[in-house]
Amino acid sequence: MKYLETSFVDYINAVKKNNIHKNKEPFFQSISNNISEVPNLIFYGPSGVGKYSQMLNFIKRYSPSELKYERKITYKYNNKYDYTFKISDIHFEIDMELLGCNAKILFNNLYYHILDVCNSRQRINNIIVCKNFHKIHTELLENFYSYMQSIEHKNLNLIFIFLTEQVSFLPSIILKRTKIISFSKPNLSIYKKITKNKEISNTNIYNLKDIISKNNQTDVYKKNIVKKIYNTLINYKKLEFIKFRDNIYDLFIYDINLEETIFKIIFELIKNKYIDKKNYNDIVFENYKFLKYYNNNYRPITHLELFFFKIIKIIKENQEENQEENQEENQEENQEENQEENQEENQEENQKKNNI
Numbered sequence: 001m002k003y004l005e006t007s008f009v010d011y012i013n014a015v016k017k018n019n020i021h022k023n024k025e026p027f028f029q030s031i032s033n034n035i036s037e038v039p040n041l042i043f044y045g046p047s048g049v050g051k052y053s054q055m056l057n058f059i060k061r062y063s064p065s066e067l068k069y070e071r072k073i074t075y076k077y078n079n080k081y082d083y084t085f086k087i088s089d090i091h092f093e094i095d096m097e098l099l100g101c102n103a104k105i106l107f108n109n110l111y112y113h114i115l116d117v118c119n120s121r122q123r124i125n126n127i128i129v130c131k132n133f134h135k136i137h138t139e140l141l142e143n144f145y146s147y148m149q150s151i152e153h154k155n156l157n158l159i160f161i162f163l164t165e166q167v168s169f170l171p172s173i174i175l176k177r178t179k180i181i182s183f184s185k186p187n188l189s190i191y192k193k194i195t196k197n198k199e200i201s202n203t204n205i206y207n208l209k210d211i212i213s214k215n216n217q218t219d220v221y222k223k224n225i226v227k228k229i230y231n232t233l234i235n236y237k238k239l240e241f242i243k244f245r246d247n248i249y250d251l252f253i254y255d256i257n258l259e260e261t262i263f264k265i266i267f268e269l270i271k272n273k274y275i276d277k278k279n280y281n282d283i284v285f286e287n288y289k290f291l292k293y294y295n296n297n298y299r300p301i302t303h304l305e306l307f308f309f310k311i312i313k314i315i316k317e318n319q320e321e322n323q324e325e326n327q328e329e330n331q332e333e334n335q336e337e338n339q340e341e342n343q344e345e346n347q348e349e350n351q352k353k354n355n356i
Contacts, residue, residue, distance in 0.1 A: 045183030091127035103137035
């Protein structure tokens with residue numbers, strides 16, 4: 001017995017057993033059974049809500065084997081790197097997160113490799129599934145619409161399906177060519193029904209698989225990593241560089257979402273008054289610079305380290321300014337107290353003189 005889904009058929013059977021997005025069935029049924037009339041689609045929703053399973057369940061109807069045909073193709077890039085992706089008799093899967101810094105060139109090569117495979121199959125209609133599309137490289141995104149244009153000279157029709165956690169970054173030219181299907185996070189009662197566990201009380205669930213497998217240790221460890229980084233930032237005077245770098249490496253090792261991590265850390269810093277309103281512009285500017293360089297350059301850990309040290313600098317400057325303000329306030333208070341004391345003494349002396 002398999003522990004979790006591993007093949008296309010496993011995912012489809014899991015949807016048949018527990019379909020947590022039955023409200024989307026009318027939309028899928030409204031799409032033509034003729035694959036040549038299927039539009040480009042965006043499966044949009046948070047991580048772990050079953051977008052991939054729903055996508056496979058949808059395209060199954062266009063597969064002659066109902067996705068029982070499953071293979072892996074390995075493409076060698078520059079005779080150095082192997083890129084492996086899954087295919088069926090109807091679709092090809094490309095994980096945008098794994099393309100790396102050479103995403104623009106690598107995707108172009110993969111795209112034409114897929115066209116060659118399609119021609120060899122003599123199948124006009126094919127589907128390209130782009131997983132983790134929100135992780136696409138900026139340079140590739142700028143030109144991606146060109147791949148979505150019709151390929152009349154090759155007599156092929158390619159349908160794109162994007163799996164993404166965000167849509168706000170998508171250019172209008174791509175949005176105009178696609179239909180968005182949004183998937184929301186199921187409520188707690190659905191999780192209890194699927195797992196048959198009435199004791200589930202944690203609403204902060206990231207992935208249904210973790211509940212089924214009762215594996216929440218990874219999430220706990222991820223939270224601990226983020227907490228360690230936060231504690232290092234606020235206790236910067238005791239910072240140990242090697243340990244700090246190890247914690248940053250753990251963010252990449254455990255594939256922790258950096259955007260969410262940064263948001264949580266900044267939120268806690270503001271909440272606990274390590275960052276004031278006057279620092280908001282600096283934080284936004286530094287965050288923008290980090291994301292720009294992080295998404296377009298090698299050595300992402302270098303840019304992340306630099307960003308955290310910029311945060312430390314802002315915290316330090318904020319604390320120093322607050323200390324100066326407190327000192328000034330104390331001085332003013334002392335001056336006022338001294339003035340009051342002097343006034344009282346003068347009044348007493350004047351009274352004594354008058355009495356004499």
